[in-house]
Amino acid sequence: MSVHAIHKICRQVLRDHDFRGRMQSDPAKAIVGYDLTQEERRALLAGDVVTLHHMGVNDFMMGYLARFGSCGLSVPIFNEKIRSVLH
Amino acid sequence: MSEVAGVAKIVAAYGLPHTPFFPSRVVQEGPQSPTGLMFGQARDSLVAAKPDVILIFDTDHYNTFFFDNFPILAIGIDEKFSGPIDEPRGGMPVYSVPSMPKLAEYLHNHTVRTGYDVASLREFGCDHSVMVPLHFVNPGMRVPVIPFFISGHVPPLPSARRCFALGREIRKALEAYPENLRIVIIGTGSFSLEVFGPRIDPGKTDGVPDPEWVHELCRYLEAGDTDALIAAAAEDRMHAAGNVGGELLNWIAMLAFTDNRKPDFLIKQMENGHAYAGWRWG
Numbered sequence: 001m002s003v004h005a006i007h008k009i010c011r012q013v014l015r016d017h018d019f020r021g022r023m024q025s026d027p028a029k030a031i032v033g034y035d036l037t038q039e040e041r042r043a044l045l046a047g048d049v050v051t052l053h054h055m056g057v058n059d060f061m062m063g064y065l066a067r068f069g070s071c072g073l074s075v076p077i078f079n080e081k082i083r084s085v086l087h
Numbered sequence: 088m089s090e091v092a093g094v095a096k097i098v099a100a101y102g103l104p105h106t107p108f109f110p111s112r113v114v115q116e117g118p119q120s121p122t123g124l125m126f127g128q129a130r131d132s133l134v135a136a137k138p139d140v141i142l143i144f145d146t147d148h149y150n151t152f153f154f155d156n157f158p159i160l161a162i163g164i165d166e167k168f169s170g171p172i173d174e175p176r177g178g179m180p181v182y183s184v185p186s187m188p189k190l191a192e193y194l195h196n197h198t199v200r201t202g203y204d205v206a207s208l209r210e211f212g213c214d215h216s217v218m219v220p221l222h223f224v225n226p227g228m229r230v231p232v233i234p235f236f237i238s239g240h241v242p243p244l245p246s247a248r249r250c251f252a253l254g255r256e257i258r259k260a261l262e263a264y265p266e267n268l269r270i271v272i273i274g275t276g277s278f279s280l281e282v283f284g285p286r287i288d289p290g291k292t293d294g295v296p297d298p299e300w301v302h303e304l305c306r307y308l309e310a311g312d313t314d315a316l317i318a319a320a321a322e323d324r325m326h327a328a329g330n331v332g333g334e335l336l337n338w339i340a341m342l343a344f345t346d347n348r349k350p351d352f353l354i355k356q357m358e359n360g361h362a363y364a365g366w367r368w369g
Contacts, residue, residue, distance in 0.1 A: 004154055004155070007149075007153075007154050011149065011153065014173060014174060015174075053285070058149070058154075058241070059282070059283045059284040059285070059330060060148065060149065060240070060282050060283050060284075060330065060331075061149060062283060063282065063283030063292065066283070066292075067292075075292055076290060078283070079287060079289065079290055079291065079292070082283065082284065082285050082287065083285055083286075083287065083289065084285075085285035086285045086286065
């Protein structure tokens with residue numbers, strides 16, 4: 001169920017400005033308390049959206065991480081990474 | 088049936104996009120910009136139809152619903168709802184939209200009792216997918232709106248044929264509703280669009296992976312050939328057209344009201360893989 005936890009984190013980035021700020025400045029601390037596996041935690045903090053995509057995380061939800069500059073992502077960085085799934 | 092005095096009458100139907108940055112684009116580029124003009128044509132037609140209520144078929148983008156509670160079909164029943172609830176871009180106000188709970192409840196009862204397991208929700212908000220088209224075609228949110236949600240993003244999707252049959256059932260109920268109401272139907276969504284998925288264009292947040300699908304659907308719409316459109320709209324075909332390709336289901340539910348008429352206008356918009364269309368008969 002922890003893919004669900006990543007979805008919740010993405011939604012929280014959209015909805016909670018305080019959480020969004022913490023995901024921008026210190027994401028490792030911000031996600032303490034979420035039920036993630038070690039690999040999910042690593043992939044999320046690395047902005048490794050390719051791995052997260054293959055784990056079944058919803059691409060649309062991950063877009064919030066890029067839109068709001070979390071985990072080292074920006075729209076151009078996200079774009080390049082997610083497109084590499086196919087290219 | 089719709090000619091009987093004192094019975095509700097469906098007078099027009101529209102298919103519209105809901106791209107979240109369109110309101111800010113029109114603020115920047117003005118009402119004479121292409122986007123402003125396309126929505127303007129739909130708005131002028133809708134306003135001329137003098138609706139008392141709008142029913143909009145929509146796919147929520149994980150905001151009204153979430154993965155913890157994810158209905159395939161749902162109807163909003165309340166005096167009003169608000170939105171967008173997904174942090175609107177500049178130029179998009181947050182609205183409170185009046186609704187018609189008595190009519191919504193009637194539709195809920197009718198659809199469930201005729202075999203559609205429709206969830207109901209109260210005290211809800213809607214995201215850009217409902218609010219952007221309303222922003223453009225329902226000036227001042229003066230006309231009450233009932234949102235009807237169809238799951239169109241995450242597999243498994245309801246089938247095209249079932250969504251059309253659902254539209255027919257809603258139509259039957261509306262045409263028997265014992266109040267003298269003029270009703271407009273909207274279906275909103277893209278035909279081919281990928282948002283934040285692997286098939287987005289370089290440097291962008293979206294892309295149109297399957298332009299030929301947009302052309303094909305517009306050919307069916309132009310010809311009033313709803314049967315061919317439904318036959319083509321298999322679930323895997325819609326997913327192949329992009330990760331929001333299932334939003335076509337909202338158009339299909341709306342097409343249950345048009346009786347295979349040719350549209351008054353149909354504007355294909357390849358940049359975003361969608362179209363604007365309108366049918367007004369009443």
